[in-house]
Amino acid sequence: MIQGKVTGRVWSSKHIETMPGGALLQVTIEGGGTLIAFDPLGCAIGETVLITQGSVAAAFFTKIKAPVDALIIGSIDET
Amino acid sequence: MIQGKVTGRVWSSKHIETMPGGALLQVTIEGGGTLIAFDPLGCAIGETVLITQGSVAAAFFTKIKAPVDALIIGSIDET
Amino acid sequence: MIQGKVTGRVWSSKHIETMPGGALLQVTIEGGGTLIAFDPLGCAIGETVLITQGSVAAAFFTKIKAPVDALIIGSIDET
Amino acid sequence: MIQGKVTGRVWSSKHIETMPGGALLQVTIEGGGTLIAFDPLGCAIGETVLITQGSVAAAFFTKIKAPVDALIIGSIDET
Amino acid sequence: MIQGKVTGRVWSSKHIETMPGGALLQVTIEGGGTLIAFDPLGCAIGETVLITQGSVAAAFFTKIKAPVDALIIGSIDET
Numbered sequence: 057m058i059q060g061k062v063t064g065r066v067w068s069s070k071h072i073e074t075m076p077g078g079a080l081l082q083v084t085i086e087g088g089g090t091l092i093a094f095d096p097l098g099c100a101i102g103e104t105v106l107i108t109q110g111s112v113a114a115a116f117f118t119k120i121k122a123p124v125d126a127l128i129i130g131s132i133d134e135t
Numbered sequence: 136m137i138q139g140k141v142t143g144r145v146w147s148s149k150h151i152e153t154m155p156g157g158a159l160l161q162v163t164i165e166g167g168g169t170l171i172a173f174d175p176l177g178c179a180i181g182e183t184v185l186i187t188q189g190s191v192a193a194a195f196f197t198k199i200k201a202p203v204d205a206l207i208i209g210s211i212d213e214t
Numbered sequence: 215m216i217q218g219k220v221t222g223r224v225w226s227s228k229h230i231e232t233m234p235g236g237a238l239l240q241v242t243i244e245g246g247g248t249l250i251a252f253d254p255l256g257c258a259i260g261e262t263v264l265i266t267q268g269s270v271a272a273a274f275f276t277k278i279k280a281p282v283d284a285l286i287i288g289s290i291d292e293t
Numbered sequence: 294m295i296q297g298k299v300t301g302r303v304w305s306s307k308h309i310e311t312m313p314g315g316a317l318l319q320v321t322i323e324g325g326g327t328l329i330a331f332d333p334l335g336c337a338i339g340e341t342v343l344i345t346q347g348s349v350a351a352a353f354f355t356k357i358k359a360p361v362d363a364l365i366i367g368s369i370d371e372t
Numbered sequence: 373m374i375q376g377k378v379t380g381r382v383w384s385s386k387h388i389e390t391m392p393g394g395a396l397l398q399v400t401i402e403g404g405g406t407l408i409a410f411d412p413l414g415c416a417i418g419e420t421v422l423i424t425q426g427s428v429a430a431a432f433f434t435k436i437k438a439p440v441d442a443l444i445i446g447s448i449d450e451t
Contacts, residue, residue, distance in 0.1 A: 057238070057250040057284050059224070066138070068185055071209030072175055072195065080136075080185070087247055089166055092136040092185055096230060106226055106238070106250055111348075111427075112272045112283040114191045116230065123208045125191040126136050129281045130229030145296070147343055150367030151333060151353065159294075159343070168324055171294040171343055190269075190427075193349045202366045204349040205294050215396075215408040215442050217382070245405055254388060264384055264396070264408055269348075270430045270441040274388065287439045288387030303375070305422055305446030309412060309432065312445055317373075317422070326403055329373040329422055351428045360445045362428040363373050 057106045059132060060085040062099050066092055076122045083107060083128075093126040104132040136185045138211060139164040141178050145171055155201045162186060162207075172205040183211040217290060218243040220261045224250055234280045241265060241286075251284040262290040296369060297322040299340045303329055313359045320344060320365075330363040341369040375448060376401040378419045382408055392438045399423060399444075409442040420448040 064082035068075070079095040083105060093107050096116070105128045107113075113127035143161035147154070158174040162184060172186050175195070184207045186192075192206035222240035226233070237253040241263060251265050254274070263286045265271075271285035301319035305312070316332040320342060330344050333353070342365045344350075350364035380398035384391070395411040399421060409423050412432070421444045423429075429443035 057252075057282070059240075059248070059250055066185070067212040067214070068209030069212050070176060071185075072206075074195070075208055082138075090138070092138055097228060106224070106229075108281045108283045109268075110188075110283060111190045111269045112281055114194070115272070115279055116232070116281055121194055123187045123191055123195055123206065124136070125187045125189060127230075127281065129233055130226030133225040133227050135225070145343070146370040146372070147367030148370050149334060150343075151364075153353070154366055161296075169296070171296055189346075190348045193352070200352055202345045202349055202353055202364065203294070204345045204347060215440070217398075217406070217408055255386060264382070264387075266439045266441045267426075268441060269427045270439055273430070273437055274390070274439055285388075285439065287391055288384030291383040291385050293383070303422070304449040304451070306449050307413060308422075308446030309443075311432070319375075327375070329375055347425075348427045351431070358431055360424045360428055360432055360443065361373070362424045362426060 057108050058085055059104060059106060062101050062103045062105060072123060074121055074123055076117060076120060091126045093128050094124045095128045097128055099128055099131055106130040106132060136187050137164055138185060141180050141182045141184060151202060153200055153202055155196060155199060170205045172207050173203045174207045176207055178207055178210055185209040185211060215264045215266050216243055217262060217264060220257050220259050220263060230281060232279055232281055234275060234278060249284045251286050252282045253286045255286055257286055257289055264288040264290060294343045294345050295322055296341060296343060299336050299338050299342060309360060311358055311360055313354060313357060328363045330365050331361045332365045334365055336365055336368055343367040343369060373422045373424050374401055375420060375422060378415050378417050378421060388439060390437055390439055392433060392436060407442045409444050410440045411444045413444055415444055415447055422446040422448060
């Protein structure tokens, strides 16, 4: 998994039918780079999150075949 | 997913049989790099799009086994 | 596989339900970059480990469908 | 998919049994980097090609389980 | 696939149960970076090899579910 910080949210009104409803968050990855990840947890901007990618991310969706290849699976506890 | 801007279109007359008909768009990724993504949405040059990759992209095609590992799944709303 | 050194541990109290119980270790990859990998072996900070990624990592979990795309599969013997 | 230019060909006399017969082309990727891709189309050196990767590439082979994670799926038309 | 040169071997006495017996070689990739790949061919240090990655690498193992995401599939002939 990779760790990153939520830096924004994007909206996509024009999308393919299988796109799941829910938040698409912009996450800046530790070390550089930006991803757009699906957020099933209700994370806020500034939160540090854990992201899983690829077919492992898509497998989270069991009722639909979602085109999601980046999924927030947890929020990192501040220490 | 990754976010990028559509910068062109490519054509491939000589291709394998399972290549789906439709637009192949050149997308410049935020942060660097270029991908060629299949576009089921009719996006235009200059549009900012959301791309899913790998087997998750190929799973969009349910009737054929398409050799597509990069798929435009939405257009990002301008804010 | 990639090789890296365990540099820390993270905790995630807020996570999706399918997250397996167990240690999430921060691993600095040889050559640069950092991953968070699931550790089924009880590795310690400073240990050099071998990591497998993607759906191959998730396939380790046979009873649950774990959202794990980075798994420590071994500790490299010091020579 | 990624776009690249064919820059050479490699041969591998010593290989695993499931390696399919056919050309293995060296392709320089636009933006940097080099891949070795399986070519079912008979491409020539200097040709600009479209490559799909990962399990999507392997799925092209339906009769054998080929260890191919990079496949030329088309040649880009010159414009 | 990617091409690289075998630069060493690693041993892992402490590993998960599904790790297959056999050589784990350190391979320096053309262009930079290092991988640890499973070697079913008995390659030597200094040999130039072809590596397949991800679930395609794991699919080589048909009797066990091996946690291998990098596999040497051939040795490149010297020309």
